[in-house]
Amino acid sequence: MSLPLTEEQRKKIEENRQKALARRAEKLLAEQHQRASSGSSIATSSSQSKQGLPPNLPREHPKPVSHGVLFKQQNLSSSSTGDQRPANPHHFHLSTPQQAKGSGKIQEDVPTACLSHSPPSQMTATRVSPPLAKSPPGAPTQQLLCYQSGQASHETKSTPFANTAREPLAKAKSFQKTPASSFGQPHRDPGLDAKAERPSTSGQNISDSRCGSGSATARPEGRLPQKSGASFHKAVSSQQGTCIRSGDRFQVKIGYNAHLIAVFKSLPSRSYDPTTKMWNFSMTDYSALMKAAQSLPSVTLQPLEEDEDSRELPSASGVVQACLPSAPSLAFVKGRCVLISRARFEADIGYSEHLTALFKQMDSRNYDAKTRRWSFLLEEHNKLIAQVRCLPQVQLDPLPKTLTLAFASQLEKTSPCVPETIPEADLSGVDSKLVSSLLPFQRVGVNFAIAKRGRLLLADDMGLGKTIQAICIAAFYRKEWPLLVVVPSSVRFTWEQAFLRWLPSLSSDRINVVVTGKDRLTAGLVNIVSFDLLSKLEKQLKTPFKVVIIDESHFLKNIKTARCRAAMPILKVAKRVILLSGTPAMSRPAELYTQIIGVRPTFFPQFHAFGLRYCDAKQQPWGWDYSGSSNLGELKLLLEEAVMLRRLKSDVLAQLPAKQRKMVVIAPGRISTKARAALDAAAKEMTTKEKTNRQQKEALLLFFSRTAEAKIPCVIEYVLDLLESGKEKFLVFAHHKVVLDALTKELERKHVQHVRIDGSTSSADRDDLCQQFQLFESHAVAVLSITAASMGLTFSSADLVVFAELFWNPGVLLQAEDRVHRIGQSSSVSIHYLVAKGTADDYLWPMIQEKIKVLGEAGLSQTNFSEMAEATDYFHKDPKQQQIYDFFQKSFEEDGSDRELLEAAESFDPGSGFQDLGGMLDESTLTDSPLKKRRFEFFDNFDSFTSPL
Numbered sequence: 001m002s003l004p005l006t007e008e009q010r011k012k013i014e015e016n017r018q019k020a021l022a023r024r025a026e027k028l029l030a031e032q033h034q035r036a037s038s039g040s041s042i043a044t045s046s047s048q049s050k051q052g053l054p055p056n057l058p059r060e061h062p063k064p065v066s067h068g069v070l071f072k073q074q075n076l077s078s079s080s081t082g083d084q085r086p087a088n089p090h091h092f093h094l095s096t097p098q099q100a101k102g103s104g105k106i107q108e109d110v111p112t113a114c115l116s117h118s119p120p121s122q123m124t125a126t127r128v129s130p131p132l133a134k135s136p137p138g139a140p141t142q143q144l145l146c147y148q149s150g151q152a153s154h155e156t157k158s159t160p161f162a163n164t165a166r167e168p169l170a171k172a173k174s175f176q177k178t179p180a181s182s183f184g185q186p187h188r189d190p191g192l193d194a195k196a197e198r199p200s201t202s203g204q205n206i207s208d209s210r211c212g213s214g215s216a217t218a219r220p221e222g223r224l225p226q227k228s229g230a231s232f233h234k235a236v237s238s239q240q241g242t243c244i245r246s247g248d249r250f251q252v253k254i255g256y257n258a259h260l261i262a263v264f265k266s267l268p269s270r271s272y273d274p275t276t277k278m279w280n281f282s283m284t285d286y287s288a289l290m291k292a293a294q295s296l297p298s299v300t301l302q303p304l305e306e307d308e309d310s311r312e313l314p315s316a317s318g319v320v321q322a323c324l325p326s327a328p329s330l331a332f333v334k335g336r337c338v339l340i341s342r343a344r345f346e347a348d349i350g351y352s353e354h355l356t357a358l359f360k361q362m363d364s365r366n367y368d369a370k371t372r373r374w375s376f377l378l379e380e381h382n383k384l385i386a387q388v389r390c391l392p393q394v395q396l397d398p399l400p401k402t403l404t405l406a407f408a409s410q411l412e413k414t415s416p417c418v419p420e421t422i423p424e425a426d427l428s429g430v431d432s433k434l435v436s437s438l439l440p441f442q443r444v445g446v447n448f449a450i451a452k453r454g455r456l457l458l459a460d461d462m463g464l465g466k467t468i469q470a471i472c473i474a475a476f477y478r479k480e481w482p483l484l485v486v487v488p489s490s491v492r493f494t495w496e497q498a499f500l501r502w503l504p505s506l507s508s509d510r511i512n513v514v515v516t517g518k519d520r521l522t523a524g525l526v527n528i529v530s531f532d533l534l535s536k537l538e539k540q541l542k543t544p545f546k547v548v549i550i551d552e553s554h555f556l557k558n559i560k561t562a563r564c565r566a567a568m569p570i571l572k573v574a575k576r577v578i579l580l581s582g583t584p585a586m587s588r589p590a591e592l593y594t595q596i597i598g599v600r601p602t603f604f605p606q607f608h609a610f611g612l613r614y615c616d617a618k619q620q621p622w623g624w625d626y627s628g629s630s631n632l633g634e635l636k637l638l639l640e641e642a643v644m645l646r647r648l649k650s651d652v653l654a655q656l657p658a659k660q661r662k663m664v665v666i667a668p669g670r671i672s673t674k675a676r677a678a679l680d681a682a683a684k685e686m687t688t689k690e691k692t693n694r695q696q697k698e699a700l701l702l703f704f705s706r707t708a709e710a711k712i713p714c715v716i717e718y719v720l721d722l723l724e725s726g727k728e729k730f731l732v733f734a735h736h737k738v739v740l741d742a743l744t745k746e747l748e749r750k751h752v753q754h755v756r757i758d759g760s761t762s763s764a765d766r767d768d769l770c771q772q773f774q775l776f777e778s779h780a781v782a783v784l785s786i787t788a789a790s791m792g793l794t795f796s797s798a799d800l801v802v803f804a805e806l807f808w809n810p811g812v813l814l815q816a817e818d819r820v821h822r823i824g825q826s827s828s829v830s831i832h833y834l835v836a837k838g839t840a841d842d843y844l845w846p847m848i849q850e851k852i853k854v855l856g857e858a859g860l861s862q863t864n865f866s867e868m869a870e871a872t873d874y875f876h877k878d879p880k881q882q883q884i885y886d887f888f889q890k891s892f893e894e895d896g897s898d899r900e901l902l903e904a905a906e907s908f909d910p911g912s913g914f915q916d917l918g919g920m921l922d923e924s925t926l927t928d929s930p931l932k933k934r935r936f937e938f939f940d941n942f943d944s945f946t947s948p949l
């Protein structure tokens with residue numbers, strides 16, 4: 001919204017307007033004198049009269065640049081593929097509108113400098129008005145000229161400044177909210193800059209500028225006193241400003257001036273710093289800005305201080321030198337090629353006349369009028385670079401080698417780019433149970449992996465079945481096994497179950513789950529190990545693994561960690577590398593580096609090169625800062641071409657069930673000896689004969705409660721792993737107070753935003769907490785009691801539900817699931833049931849499945865746990881266990897048992913040995929990431945990675 005002008009501002013503007021008009025009148029008079037005396041016949045008055053200047057306003061004499069304006073006006077409407085930059089300077093003196101039209105063609109004919117290059121000074125010295133001899137960067141000039149012509153038309157209105165002053169103010173204000181990024185500023189090369197500062201180029205232009213700019217020094221004082229007076233007038237009454245160098249950019253220090261702001265906005269490299277309230281630009285825009293400032297009567301800009309040449313210029317007024325384009329290095333343009341699609345790249349570079357001429361010789365050239373950049377087919381890349389190298393004033397960096405390797409087929413191609421078709425892999429050697437279960441998009445994933453020779457980052461969204469795809473890909477290369485599977489420790493056993501489920505041909509004794517640092521890493525055909533144990537055991541490896549799966553590969557994002565140092569050499573020598581992650585980078589592109597080189601070790605051998613291109617690397621006093629992001633579009637193209645396959649839930653929603661259930665077997669190894677002993681004792685109690693019903697029930701309650709406390713460390717570890725994996729919002733249901741307490745305590749300790757609703761939460765608070773959770777934008781966990789929060793609440797902003805505990809009544813579980821799976825939910829919902837072996841879960845899980853099956857058969861439930869969850873044969877059918885199972889069923893089916901169990905659960909006190917349950921966790925194996933500080937801006941930038949569901 002624009003701010004209204006104050007009375008004082010209006011007055012000042014009007015004052016300035018009057019001054020400007022007076023100056024124009026003086027200038028016109030002076031130039032009429034000059035024309036009369038020199039007999040000049042530049043055909044301009046007709047064009048001016050066409051612009052409709054009112055008779056009471058003096059007509060402005062067309063300076064050479066005005067011819068450029070006319071030329072621009074003729075060309076602005078031309079097609080986007082045509083050049084919209086100033087005409088060849090050869091023609092500036094001749095540019096009547098008609099001639100200017102024709103000059104476009106002449107410019108087309110300019111040979112590339114590579115073929116017959118003449119230095120700019122030679123080409124322009126005789127025929128070109130010197131200030132124009134050095135063509136300003138085209139893109140800025142184009143807008144600048146629009147601005148200038150716009151300015152002319154404003155002046156024809158009765159109150160032109162009232163409009164122009166207000167509008168730019170409003171625009172400037174809105175612009176401040178989204179200042180253009182300074183991304184992609186080419187790194188200055190001192191050697192090349194020095195080359196650009198050779199006197200042959202810069203000296204020539206500067207001295208020429210002085211004679212031809214119409215400044216006081218170029219004119220006989222006696223003949224044109226008015227002109228001189230006008231210049232002086234500008235010096236004393238106009239708004240004074242200064243250019244200040246800032247790194248490889250420069251800032252402009254000046255008060256508010258609507259016209260100048262319009263000029264600023266026309267420059268492509270503009271950036272506004274709201275803190276200093278100053279605009280800054282790249283040096284490529286310097287010349288254009290100085291020229292534009294020169295044409296503004298109300299502004300005087302001092303040039304850059306360190307510009308020795310400018311400082312030395314003699315000047316009558318002391319300020320007119322500001323009108324002279326300086327910065328000799330401007331003659332040199334530097335830029336780079338950037339990939340914009342699988343088939344095309346563009347030149348991110350400032351304007352150079354010779355370069356433009358060269359661009360125009362490329363068959364596949366295309367000019368984007370919006371970005372003001374030229375683009376070409378990749379197949380012309382090498383040719384273009386070779387020819388640009390012959391232009392002495394231009395440095396256009398080619399695409400990095402990694403890109404040319406990744407897109408080699410496009411670079412060599414002569415036919416138009418067609419999307420790559422992925423061949424159908426022959427999966428006849430893989431268990432048919434697995435192959436026939438693959439969903440269509442999963443089959444595509446397997447084909448993609450095999451087309452990439454078994455090296456990829458499978459970055460499908462959460463719950464899309466990366467496990468089944470990874471097992472299938474690995475099974476395709478079964479002849480190359482033993483297989484190494486590196487996973488977060490909380491899911492080691494889930495992976496074991498998945499192998500058993502999907503590969504019936506693999507007997508369970510061939511699977512080696514590494515549980516302690518004393519185990520062997522190579523004992524099985526399939527070896528499953530946690531990241532942390534890998535770093536302890538990796539030295540055991542005598543023969544490298546040829547096939548490796550890394551689950552949650554973003555755990556390797558930090559090259560300095562022990563887990564990453566252990567894994568990277570293994571990946572380097574492996575023949576097949578299957579990385580899995582739903583969130584390969586959570587904050588910044590730098591996190592992708594290790595995963596990229598994990599898949600493609602030859603890509604970006606030095607991180608610095610990657611950092612410069614994609615992490616907006618900046619040198620700080622303390623070293624390089626790689627925390628930024630740049631060129632994300634290109635990075636995405638590179639990843640998709642050679643490294644990564646990513647599908648979002650929204651892409652494949654039609655193929656997904658509304659709910660995806662997963663049984664997560666949590667690590668029994670993490671149940672402490674004390675908890676294990678308590679569990680065993682409770683289980684034994686239940687099977688002891690000669691017990692009354694009541695005693696048996698008490699034993700069952702104790703067993704159930706001991707299960708809860710035993711699971712706590714594993715549950716917490718799982719939740720923390722989810723958070724580290726970037727799962728932003730989810731629900732954790734538990735039943736026992738001790739579990740809810742331990743969870744909330746740990747979340748508080750880790751500064752994770754969360755809400756808790758249990759039996760003690762008032763109904764008013766429940767709604768508030770629910771609302772809060774719905775509105776949380778980032779990380780948030782809802783810790784909920786299975787019985788107290790399974791009804792009447794909506795948590796549809798999450799799409800993941802974790803059951804830390806099981807509950808004997810599947811109806812309650814389904815209701816709890818539906819807190820997320822309800823109206824407002826547009827995604828497929830993932831449900832994870834955490835199940836611990838050797839606990840009451842051994843009985844509860846099959847019991848729940850059986851009950852659901854019965855309900856399903858009776859048409860009362862559409863849910864079938866067995867279809868979607870691993871390890872349905874989980875139940876151990878030994879006679880003792882059968883006895884406990886029967887007992888469970890009997891107890892839970894009796895009237896009132898729910899209430900009794902609920903009360904028992906609520907009041908269960910695990911005893912002094914379990915007071916600090918969070919402390920039961922082994923800190924060294926838990927994640928230690930600063931969850932509170934974690935941000936997700938990378939994905940915010942990386943559109944397609946985060947398309948809303």
Ligand SMILES: Nc1ncnc2c1ncn2[C@@H]1O[C@H](COP(=O)(O)OP(=O)(O)OP(=O)(O)O)[C@@H](O)[C@H]1O
Binds near residue numbers: 467582660
């Ligand atoms: N084709 C399939 N047939 C049957 N069940 C499937 C299929 N694909 C996936 N599932 C089931 O969907 C659930 C989620 O799969 P999985 O755990 O592999 O997802 P994911 O992509 O690894 O998710 P996350 O990123 O959360 O780990 C599992 O229970 C899995 O067994």
